[in-house]
Amino acid sequence: MMKTNLLDYMKARDLLSKYGLSSIESAYVESAKEAINFSKGKKIVLKVLSDKALHKSKAGLVKADLSGEKEIRDAYEYLEKKARPLQPCKIIAQRMSKGGIEIIIGSNTDPEFGKTVLIGLGGIYVEAFKDVAIRIAPITKYDATDMLQQLRSSSVITSAGARAPMIESILMKVSRMVNDHPEISELDLNPVIITEEGYDIVDIRVLE
Amino acid sequence: MTAKNSAKYKRKNLKPMLKPKSVAIIGASRDPSKVGHVILQNYINSGYEGKIYPVNKSGEDILDIKTYKNIGDIKKKVDLAIIAIPAQFVPQVLEECGKAGARTAVVVSGGFAEIGNVDLQKQMADVAEKYGMPTLGPNCLGVMDSRSRSDTLFLPTYKLSKPQIGGVSFVAQSGAVGSTILDLIVGEGFGMSKFFSYGNAAHVDEVDILDYLMHDKETRVIVMYVEGINRGKEFLRIAKEAGKKKPIVILKAGLTAAGQQAAHSHTAALAGNYQTHEAVFRQAGFTIAHDIKDLLYYAKIFASEPEPNGPRVAILTNGGGAGVLTTDAIASTRDLRLAEFGKETTAALKKTMPALVNIRNPLDLAGDADDKRYGDALAALQADQNIDMLIVITLFQTPGADSRVASKLIEYKDKSAKPMINISIGSSYTMMHKIMMESAGLPVYDSPAAAAAALSELLRFYKFKSRK
Incomplete structure (x- = not known):
């Protein structure tokens, strides 16, 4: 197995947007002040990004639902301390998603069959329920529909009518992206939050 | 798939392996305990009509058949060379087969990659490739074709009767699982077309076999047991093509095998x-x-079973409990649902059924239901356009159920344009009727869950086949 390299978050975000996949507004911040400026009075999330931490929430590297100068400053200072042993690392500020059903969409490279596309119930449930559907890229529209229907949590994920076509389209775009980029060995969009208006890609990991 | 991958793919012609006009058995032996003897004996006993050429280095006749010292001495066309000799001699003998123009080969001998002799196996595969001679094995049982009666399996016939001729072909990497399946299908009503046990897959592998079987007119259904797949991308390409042509049922071993690579992402871990x-x-x-x-x-x-028109299932039973269990089994599938009887059906059933029969789905004919009651109910349900599939439960322990009921079901099965299956649960008396009904083409299930899963898969297959 080759050594993998985590693609810079903002570069990964740009790559996704080339495929029409919009992820939640984000920026690196190097001070509490920058984080406060980013928030513009709205709720934000601060996260530590490091190669050394796959499970950010579990490791206490995420501070969510932040508003107001004091709260943001405290959170920033707290994370900065936590981040010290995890160098090299960065702190990223993101808009707070309005919330909804969390799903995971991802890809990896199978030694025999090549690139895969995966969808599952996401967030904290990923590992508990392992409710996932996988296909080999490139996938067709039929595959995307079939993947969603295969999930035990299918009705939960798609409960608001038009969500199924939207999620299928994300799957197709991810399939196209990993197929075009052989250097992407693994990809996690986890969670993708399915909201009432659409979706928010909240966390991105692209491994090369 | 990239064009490069497809360009590399070469189809192997396996027809001479399954339909050989002549077979050479290399390692044929006078010693009944030797595999080479058992194979020869099986060819003689099976009714195989092609030419049989035993090959043994002594050259002395075996079982009164002219025996050759070397395949090169036969000087006639050999469609299939069966090799049952110690592993170290296999590459050399396979070379002789190639030179003699043998069209295909089956290497039953073990002692290759499965015990670490990877190089020896590679030598064997290289020879096969050099002569363009599709070679099955090594370390396998080989092939069996119920129509041509070519059979390289060296299983003692007293332990294993042969399945009847039919449309299901079996592919098993493992010889042991293969022979277990072979033994099990003797007890089933459907017949077998072909059987492959391909062992180490040094040359012919699951891709070649799948490619052959999807084009084989005698094969309606393909059933596979695999432990691993050699050529992932080719397999995917052939599998996608095959899956549109025929139903393919697969069992893959290794659900609990440890992951092969360290995961850096959730996706890779999952x-x-x-x-x-x-x-x-x-x-x-x-x-x-x-x-x-x-x-x-x-x-x-x-x-x-034919293609169902939709997901609506009617259940006919002579036991209330079994009807409820089957209803539950239907409800636990994703796609099947209980049919609602049409008005005409309800009216017809009210006329023909006794008062104690409640006219609803599942239709409980009661424990005293006889062939007449089953027949009347089936006539009404088969005509109903609101019903896509039928499950008929016959609990043969009840007073009314006997061979006349089984015959009535067979009569209606013959008329049925809809999928129709039976559930019968029980021991010897039930088994007797199972064989009777299955031989007439009515599949019999011994559990509601298995019956529901089967109908659900039938529906899924035809939906998949007709997808855009």
Whole structure:
């Protein structure tokens, strides 16, 4: 197995947007002040990004639902301390998603069959329920529909009518992206939050 | 698939392996305990009509058949060379087969990659490739074709009767699982077309076999047991093509195998080796079995049942409990649902059924239901356009159920344009009727869950086949 390299978050975000996949507004911040400026009075999330931490929430590297100068400053200072042993690392500020059903969409490279596309119930449930559907890229529209229907949590994920076509389209775009980029060995969009208006890609990991 | 991958792919012609006009048995022996003897004896006993050439280095005749010292001495066309000699001599002998113009070969001998002799196996595969001679094995049982009666299996016939001729072909990497399946299908009503046990897959592998069987007119259903897949991308391509042509049922071993690579992402942790294989099978429209018995449950529904018009199932039973259990089984599938009887059906049933029969689905004919009551009910249900599939439960322990009921079911099965299956649960008296009904083409299930899963897969296959 080759050594993998985590693609810079903002570069990964740009790559996704080339495929029409919009992820939640984000920026690196190097001070509490920058984080406060980013928030513009709205709720934000601060996260530590490091190669050394796959499970950010579990490791206490995420501070969510932040508003107001004091709260943001405290959170920033707290994370900065936590981040010290995890160098090299960065702190990223993101808009707070309005919330909804969390799903995971991802890809990896199978030694025999090549690139895969995966969808599952996401967030904290990923590992508990392992409710996932996988296909080999490139996938067709039929595959995307079939993947969603295969999930035990299918009705939960798609409960608001038009969500199924939207999620299928994300799957197709991810399939196209990993197929075009052989250097992407693994990809996690986890969670993708399915909201009432659409979706928010909240966390991105692209491994090369 | 990239064009490069497809360009490299060469189809292997396996027809001479399954339909040989002549076979050379290399390692044929006078010693009844030797594999080479058993194979020769089987060819003599099976009614195989082609030429048989025993080859043994002594050159002395075996079982009164002219025996050759070397395949090169035969000087006639050999469609299939069966090699049953110690591993170290196999590459040399295979070379002689190639020179003699043998069209295909089966190497039953073990002692190759399975015990670490990887180089020896590679030598063997290289020879096969050099002569363009499709070679099955090594370390396998080989092939069996119920029509040509070519059979390289060296299983003692007293332990294993041969299945009847039919449309289901079996492919098993493992010889042991293969022979277990072979033994099990003797007890089933559907017949077998071809059987492959391909062992180490040094030359001919699951891709070649699948490619052959999907084009084989005698094969209606393909049933596979695999432990690993050699050529992933070619397999996916062939599997996608095959899955549109025929029902393919697959059991893959290794659900609990440890992951092969360290995962850096959640996705990689979740998409293990087994899960990825399952993804490939789903994408190709295969039916995924989780147990050896599932293979038979699915094989029999595909072997006999037509395409359903929809998901609506009617249940006919002579036991209330079994009807409820079957209703539950239907409800626990994703796609099947209980049919609602049409008005005409309800009216017809009210006329023909005794007052104690409640006219609703599941239709409980009561424990005293005889052939007449079953017949009347079946006539009404078969005509109903609101019903797409029929499950007929016959508990033979009840007073009314006997061979006349089984005959009545067979009569209606023959008339049925809809999928129609039976559930009978019980021991010897039930088994007797199971064989009777299955031989007449009515699949019999021994559990409501298995019956519901089978119908659900039948529906899924035809939906997949007709997808855009």
